[in-house]
Amino acid sequence: MAMKTSSAKFKDRVDEGIHNDFMRLAVSSAQERLHGRRLTAVDELGSWEDWRSLGEEIRQHVLSNLDFYLHQLALNVSKRGGHVFFAETAEQASGYIKDVIVKKNAKKVVKSKSMVTEEINLNATLEAVGLDVVETDLGEYILQVDDHDPPSHIVAPALHKNKEQIRDVFKEKLAYTQTEKPEELTAHVRGILRKDFLSADVGITGCNFAIAETGSIGLVTNEGNADLVTALPKTQITVMGMERLVPTFDEFEVLVSLLTRSAVGQRLTSYITALTGPRDEGDVDGPEEFHLVIVDNGRSSILGTEFQSVLQCIRCAACINVCPVYRQVGGHSYGSIYPGPIGAVLSPLLGGYDDFKELPYASTLCAACTDACPVKIPLHDLLRKHREVIVEKEKMAPFSEKMAMKAFGIGAASPMLYKFGSKMAPSAMSPFKTGDIISKGPGPLKTWTESREFPAPGKESFRDWFKNREKGGKSS
Amino acid sequence: MKVTLFATCLVDLFQSNVGKATVELLERLGCEIDFPVSQICCGQPAYNSGYTKESKEAMKKMIKTFADAEYVVTPSGSCAAMFKEYPVLFKGDAVWEKKAASLAAKTYELSQFIVDVLKVTDVGATLKGKATYHTSCHMTRLLKVKEAPAILLSHVRGLEVTPLPDAQNCCGFGGTFSVKMGDISGQMVEEKVCNIEATGADFLIGGDAGCLMNIGGRIQRKGQPVKVLHIAEVLNSI
Numbered sequence: 064m065a066m067k068t069s070s071a072k073f074k075d076r077v078d079e080g081i082h083n084d085f086m087r088l089a090v091s092s093a094q095e096r097l098h099g100r101r102l103t104a105v106d107e108l109g110s111w112e113d114w115r116s117l118g119e120e121i122r123q124h125v126l127s128n129l130d131f132y133l134h135q136l137a138l139n140v141s142k143r144g145g146h147v148f149f150a151e152t153a154e155q156a157s158g159y160i161k162d163v164i165v166k167k168n169a170k171k172v173v174k175s176k177s178m179v180t181e182e183i184n185l186n187a188t189l190e191a192v193g194l195d196v197v198e199t200d201l202g203e204y205i206l207q208v209d210d211h212d213p214p215s216h217i218v219a220p221a222l223h224k225n226k227e228q229i230r231d232v233f234k235e236k237l238a239y240t241q242t243e244k245p246e247e248l249t250a251h252v253r254g255i256l257r258k259d260f261l262s263a264d265v266g267i268t269g270c271n272f273a274i275a276e277t278g279s280i281g282l283v284t285n286e287g288n289a290d291l292v293t294a295l296p297k298t299q300i301t302v303m304g305m306e307r308l309v310p311t312f313d314e315f316e317v318l319v320s321l322l323t324r325s326a327v328g329q330r331l332t333s334y335i336t337a338l339t340g341p342r343d344e345g346d347v348d349g350p351e352e353f354h355l356v357i358v359d360n361g362r363s364s365i366l367g368t369e370f371q372s373v374l375q376c377i378r379c380a381a382c383i384n385v386c387p388v389y390r391q392v393g394g395h396s397y398g399s400i401y402p403g404p405i406g407a408v409l410s411p412l413l414g415g416y417d418d419f420k421e422l423p424y425a426s427t428l429c430a431a432c433t434d435a436c437p438v439k440i441p442l443h444d445l446l447r448k449h450r451e452v453i454v455e456k457e458k459m460a461p462f463s464e465k466m467a468m469k470a471f472g473i474g475a476a477s478p479m480l481y482k483f484g485s486k487m488a489p490s491a492m493s494p495f496k497t498g499d500i501i502s503k504g505p506g507p508l509k510t511w512t513e514s515r516e517f518p519a520p521g522k523e524s525f526r527d528w529f530k531n532r533e534k535g536g537k538s539s
Numbered sequence: 540m541k542v543t544l545f546a547t548c549l550v551d552l553f554q555s556n557v558g559k560a561t562v563e564l565l566e567r568l569g570c571e572i573d574f575p576v577s578q579i580c581c582g583q584p585a586y587n588s589g590y591t592k593e594s595k596e597a598m599k600k601m602i603k604t605f606a607d608a609e610y611v612v613t614p615s616g617s618c619a620a621m622f623k624e625y626p627v628l629f630k631g632d633a634v635w636e637k638k639a640a641s642l643a644a645k646t647y648e649l650s651q652f653i654v655d656v657l658k659v660t661d662v663g664a665t666l667k668g669k670a671t672y673h674t675s676c677h678m679t680r681l682l683k684v685k686e687a688p689a690i691l692l693s694h695v696r697g698l699e700v701t702p703l704p705d706a707q708n709c710c711g712f713g714g715t716f717s718v719k720m721g722d723i724s725g726q727m728v729e730e731k732v733c734n735i736e737a738t739g740a741d742f743l744i745g746g747d748a749g750c751l752m753n754i755g756g757r758i759q760r761k762g763q764p765v766k767v768l769h770i771a772e773v774l775n776s777i
């Protein structure tokens with residue numbers, strides 16, 4: 064799956080989302096569960112704001128010295144016998160990985176969860192040359208089995224499905240005969256995956272954070288699948304976004320703590336693994352060959368711009384879990400493998416405005432995302448900045464909007480609302496008015512009045528009242 | 540104490556009652572109110588829509604309008620937060636940065652002003668019934684005013700304030716969002732109104748006219764008996 068997950072129009076995707084009651088219930092209950100858990104985990108840590116500042120500082124430091132740390136990382140990986148490949152584009156990254164695998168005459172590939180491999184369209188590239196690619200994260204596995212349903216969340220990719228739907232998918236695709244109990248569903252998948260782990264030739268993982276000083280790869284999971292992906296197959300390939308690294312284990316510890324608390328409200332996840340290079344002599348397990356693929360794919364062009372802070376992201380999804388728009392429309396509406404606030408900021412940067420120009424507007428700028436972000440990315444402000452670019456540089460704003468906003472510019476003698484208000488005040492609005500309300504608005508009010516009344520402007524504006532009052536005149 | 544009122548465009552045009560209540564309340568608390576008529580909109584609709592250049596013209600006009608004020612008080616968390624953002628927008632501007640900073644420093648949202656500056660927590664209001672309070676996003680997250688409205692409401696005689704479930708979720712107003720993405724906005728406000736209904740409250744109180752227009756519009760459409768009040772109106776009930 065590449066970054067773009069749908070060719071349907073934004074409006075149609077949203078329409079589907081807001082009318083999908085199953086999905087919306089699944090999303091809102093997940094949001095509530097995660098919200099509560101995150102707050103508890105964060106409280107428990109104490110002085111959360113200091114931790115956030117520390118997280119921000121670490122990420123900013125890495126970004127300002129990215130070339131240094133990438134160099135150090137590559138050097139240390141090579142020293143331990145690993146191969147490092149810098150991929151400028153998605154195609155280069157997936158092409159390199161394909162070549163490595165094909166050369167090995169491999170048949171089966173097991174993968175642990177990785178968003179960046181989705182971004183570089185890895186599965187399709189590998190499947191095109193006849194490889195059997197198996198996702199081993201439960202959520203990803205469900206989606207893969209369900210005819211490659213796109214992920215709707217970066218941590219819980221199958222969040223949009225409830226257990227009954229998962230049971231039905233398994234019944235149809237895996238000859239599953241048991242109930243929708245999570246334990247039974249999981250046990251069934253475990254049985255299948257065990258065989259895949261044992262027979263796979265290559266294991267592919269993502270990377271939560273690479274540690275530059277030691278050349279290690281840090282992986283955070285709750286299922287332990289990444290550990291099997293890296294312990295059993297002979298060849299391991301790890302794919303990372305070029306910004307996903309930390310200087311030393313000290314910073315790793317801080318960021319992992321922020322990540323697990325923000326993502327799932329846990330102090331730590333069940334498995335946190337740091338792997339350093341291929342198997343050493345005398346090691347009982349681990350790969351014989353190790354490749355690290357470092358993906359740019361548009362990231363370096365974000366560096367040094369007003370959007371640089373988005374590269375601080377540690378993909379915890381806290382912003383998604385608190386987003387009131389995501390709650391209503393679900394992940395698929397965003398049409399990107401990166402949904403929610405982080406997706407609305409990142410997708411246009413990595414994938415271009417043509418495909419993702421609506422996303423920055425899919426926000427009330429309520430700032431819940433900014434508040435939740437453990438590394439203090441000002442997400443709502445970055446969304447606003449996107450709008451600025453769309454208006455000023457991309458010139459993609461609708462004409463009517465431009466005209467309305469112009470009023471602010473011309474000395475602002477009569478800004479939009481005043482114009483709008485005074486136009487509405489007298490007879491102009493009377494066909495739409497019943498008493499003091501407008502139930503079927505014209506123009507931009509149409510979508511508002513589909514679900515709500517709009518107040519007709521009062522007979523007397525506040526300023527008139529104040530003026531009369533000062534004059535000692537009659538006021539109501 | 541001399542207070543210069545920034546009424547906000549929504550209050551001026553659509554909710555003059557809120558403006559009147561603000562004036563009467565502050566006068567009752569011993570303030571002398573000035574309302575410069577050259578005030579317009581804070582520029583937020585343009586700024587948040589990406590029309591930064593245009594919005595700055597409106598902002599300059601507002602900076603000039605309030606240049607001589609001692610305290611600028613507004614019955615809106617969102618518009619106050621916009622004033623507070625001005626210095627960021629004019630950063631590096633030799634003429635306007637300082638002036639923007641001075642306006643930001645003397646701007647207060649109404650409840651914040653009453654509690655923090657006037658040091659009053661009981662304004663002597665009475666309103667009988669059960670209420671729930673909508674914590675508007677910009678007021679709580681950008682302006683970081685969380686306690687003041689709750690403290691003031693807790694002292695209103697006869698008023699029982701009950702918590703609103705999922706209070707942290709936005710009501711779906713978001714300025715131009717409410718018309719640009721009207722269907723998503725409609726779903727958001729519907730969820731908010733269901734939560735309000737669930738409290739069994741007689742009143743829904745809030746501190747931002749935009750949110751109240753949105754929530755109130757939905758309540759009216761559904762024909763519910765809940766009365767929507769701005770906190771200024773509640774505090775002015777005696």
Ligand code: SF4
Nearest residue numbers: 376377379380382436
């Ligand atoms: S933007 Fe912040 S909150 Fe959202 S996923 Fe990234 S780190 Fe987490």
